[in-house]
Each structure stands twice: as C-alpha cells, then as structure tokens.
Amino acid sequence: MKTFVAMDKQREIEQEKQRRERLEAEEEDPSYRTVLLTTFVIRKKRCRVYFHRGALIWETERSPYRRWTLSLTDVLTASFSNDRNSGGTINETFRYRERDSIGSNSSPSTNGSTNGALGFVLHYAARGSKNKLSHHSVTMKHDDPRQVASWVKTLRNYITNLRHRPRKILLFVNPFGGKKKGLEIWEKRVQPLMNLAGVEAKVIVTERAGHIHDYLMSCELGSYHAVVCIGGDGTFSELFNGLISRTARDRCIDLNEPDVDLPRPDIPVGMIPSGSTDTLAYSLHGTTDVETAVLHILFGDTTGLDVSSVHSDRELLKIYASIFSYGYLGDVIRDSEKFRWMGPQRYDYSGFKKIIANKGYEGEVELLPETVHPAACTRCTKNCSRCDFRMHNADRTDDIPNTLTVKGKFFMVNGANISCACSKSPMGFSPHCHIGDGCVDVIIVRHTSLFNNIRMLLRLTSKEKTLYDLPFVEVYRAREFTFRATSSEPSETTSSSFESCVEAVEASNGERSEGSLGPGSRLGSSAISVWNCDGEVVDASSVRIRVHRQLLKVFTRRMQAPAPKGTSCFCLL
Numbered sequence: 034m035k036t037f038v039a040m041d042k043q044r045e046i047e048q049e050k051q052r053r054e055r056l057e058a059e060e061e062d063p064s065y066r067t068v069l070l071t072t073f074v075i076r077k078k079r080c081r082v083y084f085h086r087g088a089l090i091w092e093t094e095r096s097p098y099r100r101w102t103l104s105l106t107d108v109l110t111a112s113f114s115n116d117r118n119s120g121g122t123i124n125e126t127f128r129y130r131e132r133d134s135i136g137s138n139s140s141p142s143t144n145g146s147t148n149g150a151l152g153f154v155l156h157y158a159a160r161g162s163k164n165k166l167s168h169h170s171v172t173m174k175h176d177d178p179r180q181v182a183s184w185v186k187t188l189r190n191y192i193t194n195l196r197h198r199p200r201k202i203l204l205f206v207n208p209f210g211g212k213k214k215g216l217e218i219w220e221k222r223v224q225p226l227m228n229l230a231g232v233e234a235k236v237i238v239t240e241r242a243g244h245i246h247d248y249l250m251s252c253e254l255g256s257y258h259a260v261v262c263i264g265g266d267g268t269f270s271e272l273f274n275g276l277i278s279r280t281a282r283d284r285c286i287d288l289n290e291p292d293v294d295l296p297r298p299d300i301p302v303g304m305i306p307s308g309s310t311d312t313l314a315y316s317l318h319g320t321t322d323v324e325t326a327v328l329h330i331l332f333g334d335t336t337g338l339d340v341s342s343v344h345s346d347r348e349l350l351k352i353y354a355s356i357f358s359y360g361y362l363g364d365v366i367r368d369s370e371k372f373r374w375m376g377p378q379r380y381d382y383s384g385f386k387k388i389i390a391n392k393g394y395e396g397e398v399e400l401l402p403e404t405v406h407p408a409a410c411t412r413c414t415k416n417c418s419r420c421d422f423r424m425h426n427a428d429r430t431d432d433i434p435n436t437l438t439v440k441g442k443f444f445m446v447n448g449a450n451i452s453c454a455c456s457k458s459p460m461g462f463s464p465h466c467h468i469g470d471g472c473v474d475v476i477i478v479r480h481t482s483l484f485n486n487i488r489m490l491l492r493l494t495s496k497e498k499t500l501y502d503l504p505f506v507e508v509y510r511a512r513e514f515t516f517r518a519t520s521s522e523p524s525e526t527t528s529s530s531f532e533s534c535v536e537a538v539e540a541s542n543g544e545r546s547e548g549s550l551g552p553g554s555r556l557g558s559s560a561i562s563v564w565n566c567d568g569e570v571v572d573a574s575s576v577r578i579r580v581h582r583q584l585l586k587v588f589t590r591r592m593q594a595p596a597p598k599g600t601s602c603f604c605l606l
C-alpha cells in the first residue's frame with residue numbers, strides 16, 4: 034500500500050516537473066505566443082477562427098452557435114488552396130485516399146506557393162471508433178490572400194517547431210509477409226501521407242530474411258530521425274534486433290555476455306502493420322489500421338517499450354518485444370512455416386493440428402516473481418501510471434521475495450512482454466501486461482486434457498474473459514526467468530495418431546514433415562519443443578530471459594478511451 038502511495042506522489046511530482054518544463058519551452062518559442070484572429074468561411078458558414086497557444090478554436094458567427102477546438106499536435110500540415118470552385122460546396126472534409134492529388138509533389142498542398150490563394154487547407158487527424166485515427170482536411174476561405182498567407186506561415190512555423198516529429202525516415206518494406214501487400218501499402222497508403230507531411234523517406238524493399246539486420250549493421254544512421262518498417266512482427270523484430278546489435282557494436286558492448294545491459298538505441302522506431310497477426314501494432318495502438326500507425330509516426334509521440342533478451346549458456350539468441358513461447362505456440366510457428374502459401378490462415382491450420390495433438394513438454398521454470406499478481410494491476414493504456422513510474426525509478430529489489438521454481442509437464446510456457454492482443458484475441462495472453470514496466474508476464478499452461486485446451490482457446494478469443502483464473506494456468510510477473518527442458522521420455526510424446534495421419538497426407542502432397550528430419554534430430558523429436566520468438570522459430574532447450582526496461586522508443590500515442598460524442602471535428606459543422 035505504502036509503495037502505491039509513494040508511486041502516486043512520485044508520479045505527481047514528475048508530472049508537475051514535466052508540465053513546468055513544457056511551459057518554459059513554450060514560453061521561449063515565439064510561434065507559441067502568436068495570436069491570430071480572422072473570420073473565415075468554412076463549409077458555407079462564417080466562422081471566427083482563433084489561433085493561440087498551440088490550439089485552433091473556431092466558432093460560428095451566427096446561430097446555431099457552435100465552437101470547436103483542435104490542437105496543432107493533431108495537425109499534419111496547412112497548405113494553400115487555389116481551388117476557387119470548391120467554394121460552392123465548402124464542405125472539404127474528405128478522406129485522403131478519395132483525392133488522388135494529395136501527396137503528389139505538384140499538389141497545391143505541398144508546393145509552398147501562395148499564388149494569391151483565397152484559402153488554405155488544414156490537414157489533421159481525428160479519432161474514430163476502435164482507437165483508429167484517420168486523416169481529414171478542411172478548407173478555410175478568405176477574400177484577402179495576405180490573411181491566408183499569414184495563417185499558413187504561422188501554422189507551418191508552429192508545426193516545424195514540433196521537434197519530436199520525424200522529418201527524415203529510414204523505411205524498410207517487407208513485400209513478403211502477411212498477405213504480401215507491403216509494397217502496395219507503401220505506395221497507396223503510406224507514401225501519400227508522408228509526402229503530405231513533408232517527410233523524406235529512404236525506402237529499402239527487403240529481398241530476403243536478414244536483409245534489415247545486415248543493412249542496419251552497415252548503413253549511415255546519423256541523418257535519420259526514425260527507423261520504420263512496413264511488415265509484421267517478424268520484420269519489426271529484425272529491425273530492433275539489428276538496431277540494438279548496431280548500437281552494441283558502435284559502443285563496443287558484447288551482447289553474448291549473459292548479464293549484459295543491452296544498449297539503448299538513440300533513434301526511435303516505428304511499425305506499420307502488414308503482417309499476419311501484427312500483435313505489436315494491436316497491443317500498442319489498439320488497432321492494426323495502417324493509417325493510424327502512419328499518423329502515430331508522423332506525429333512523433335513515442336513511448337518506452339520493454340524488450341527481453343534470450344540467452345543460452347553461451348550466447349545471445351534473440352531479443353524479443355512481444356512473446357517468447359515454448360510448446361504449443363512453438364510447434365505452431367514451426368509447422369506453419371511450411372504453409373506460408375496459405376497466408377495468415379496457416380496459423381489456424383497448424384493451430385488446429387497442434388491443439389488436437391495435445392503434446393506436453395517436461396520442463397522447469399525458475400523466476401523472480403513480483404508480489405503483485407498481474408490481474409491485480411491496471412491495464413496499460415495511454416499515460417499508464419505504472420510505466421511512467423518505472424521509467425523514472427530504479428528497480429527495487431526489496432519487493433521481490435525468493436526465487437520460485439515451477440516444474441512439470443507443460444502445454445506451453447510463455448514470457449509476454451506486451452498483452453499480445455490481436456484481432457483474433459482482443460484481450461491477448463495477458464491483458465494486464467505493461468509495455469514499459471520492466472517486467473514480463475510468465476504464463477504457464479500445464480499439460481492437461483484436450484477439453485481444457487479448447488477452453489483455453491475460447492478464453493483467448495473472448496472480449497472479456499482472461500486466462501488468469503483457469504485452474505491449469507499460472508501467471509507470474511517477473512523481471513527475468515529461466516527455462517530448462519527436462520524431457521527424457523520421447524515415447525510419451527511422439528506424434529499422436531491424428532497428427533501422424535495428417536503428416537502422412539501432407540507428405541504425399543509434398544509438404545516437409547517435422548519428422549522427416551530423421552531419427553535423432555532434435556527438431557524431429559516431439560519430446561522437446563522449440564520457441565516462438567515474435568513469430569520466428571528459436572531452437573534452444575535451456576534459456577535465460579531478462580527484461581530491459583523501455584529500451585526502445587517506439588512511435589505510438591497508445592490506445593485511448595473512446596472519444597466522447599461531439600468532440601472537435603470539422604465534419605460536424
């Protein structure tokens with residue numbers, strides 16, 4: 034209890050400090066003190082428009098009186114509008130994809146020339162349902178081009194002074210992941226918005242697995258403000274593994290050292306989802322919507338994301354951001370690679386096979402659990418107090434009791450860095466998991482009946498229920514844990530008759546079966562599984578997992594509570 038009171042107090046002090054720093058910075062910025070007041074025509078109505086202290090406020094001059102506010106932190110850009118004809122229907126609220134011209138360099142939005150413009154277009158983002166952000170725009174008309182020019186200049190100056198917004202981005206596009214739409218997403222949905230916001234992107238289309246990692250190890254990074262990928266969780270994993278390896282090399286840090294503190298990259302990272310599950314995007318933004326992810330990047334707000342290192346006895350195997358999972362999910366990811374041609378459906382197919390097979394794996398988990406059970410914590414959303422507190426406070430060890438050992442036969446063992454929610458599992462493995470508290474949620478599912486496996490799967494697809502209270506599931510929150518496979522009885526866990534039949538059919542169709550690696554092969558043995566590490570296979574029977582608190586700065590405004598009705602949006606005029 035005392036700890037919580039101290040946490041609240043500390044948080045208040047931190048927030049007050051940040052507020053004062055922000056105010057001081059704003060006082061020094063001349064564009065912040067600028068006041069503009071002009072009457073514009075907006076959607077055929079005369080409106081008084083004010084700009085002051087980073088906010089646009091406008092209100093109708095005549096009845097019915099209405100007033101709206103829009104923070105410039107939600108504005109992408111202001112551009113001159115020379116389109117006199119659009120005055121007939123001044124309703125300019127539209128989605129950018131409905132206007133081909135937006136984003137092209139010849140568009141009046143980006144050419145910077147006033148040409149005696151009698152209006153300007155404000156491009157901004159508005160919240161929709163289910164955490165989605167979308168691009169809107171509105172035209173403000175005025176008879177005097179000098180007024181228009183003054184407004185555009187002031188708004189642009191203000192936006193340029195938002196220094197946390199990236200201006201130059203290194204962007205990797207994976208054309209292969211998910212439904213293979215990475216390139217199309219770049220061309221049709223990302224590039225137009227980036228052009229509009231005046232962001233320069235150096236685009237690398239990946240040619241093979243490992244391309245991002247290799248590129249990051251050798252490229253010049255100093256001129257970029259962000260490194261971003263269009264891809265799934267596997268692509269993002271390659272990106273931050275490469276970035277951390279690069280940072281370690283530049284700082285002469287040996288990542289294979291088991292007690293190493295991973296180096297913190299200076300450059301923020303972003304992810305535009307185009308994979309099969311896109312767990313990370315869903316857990317961060319509350320949606321896998323592409324436009325939302327792009328806007329989060331363009332607005333430049335970042336949050337600290339924990340990552341966990343996975344070491345074997347001798348070396349660093351991988352760093353992960355979402356989940357590290359042994360047993361069932363390891364089997365699924367290994368099996369599903371053979372069925373990539375199915376697209377995202379491959380997970381359903383392999384998942385079904387492996388549920389029916391119901392294999393159990395002997396092992397031993399050792400961890401340092403926190404005293405608080407994950408279910409007793411708040412959920413991690415925008416302005417999360419737990420993550421805020423952990424960001425500014427060193428780890429306390431006095432609230433950790435002794436090491437805990439859990440032995441047995443497991444259906445799966447998971448270390449979740451984030452809730453692992455996705456569209457198919459809206460609550461995820463651990464809905465109360467925090468993205469930046471320096472902990473993983475260790476979710477241990479005992480080997481049990483097929484009926485219970487199905488109960489667990491149903492829970493995973495539920496919008497309300499969690500795994501926490503299932504009698505064969507144990508959940509702990511820890512800063513590190515180890516796992517050692519102890520299986521010695523391959524005969525107990527060899528393929529079930531169902532799986533043998535399916536594998537025989539697959540073999541006759543030319544699909545390589547796991548058993549085809551031959552006797553004695555570890556992959557061929559069912560007694561030991563593999564790990565699913567952010568969607569990629571890691572083969573190791575003894576591992577140590579350590580969390581590195583908020584190591585990555587990732588672009589996100591996080592998911593928020595639903596927008597109250599009647600909030601500012603030009604389309605309501």
Ligand SMILES: Nc1ncnc2c1ncn2[C@@H]1O[C@H](COP(=O)(O)OP(=O)(O)OP(=O)(O)O)[C@@H](O)[C@H]1O
Binds near residue numbers: 264268
């Ligand atoms: N041109 C390419 N050809 C083959 N593989 C590639 C290519 N470019 C990237 N890859 C690899 O493809 C793998 C899978 O991509 P990704 O994880 O983004 O998609 P996914 O597995 O469909 O989605 P998710 O991880 O969200 O389920 C990555 O590990 C990446 O290294």
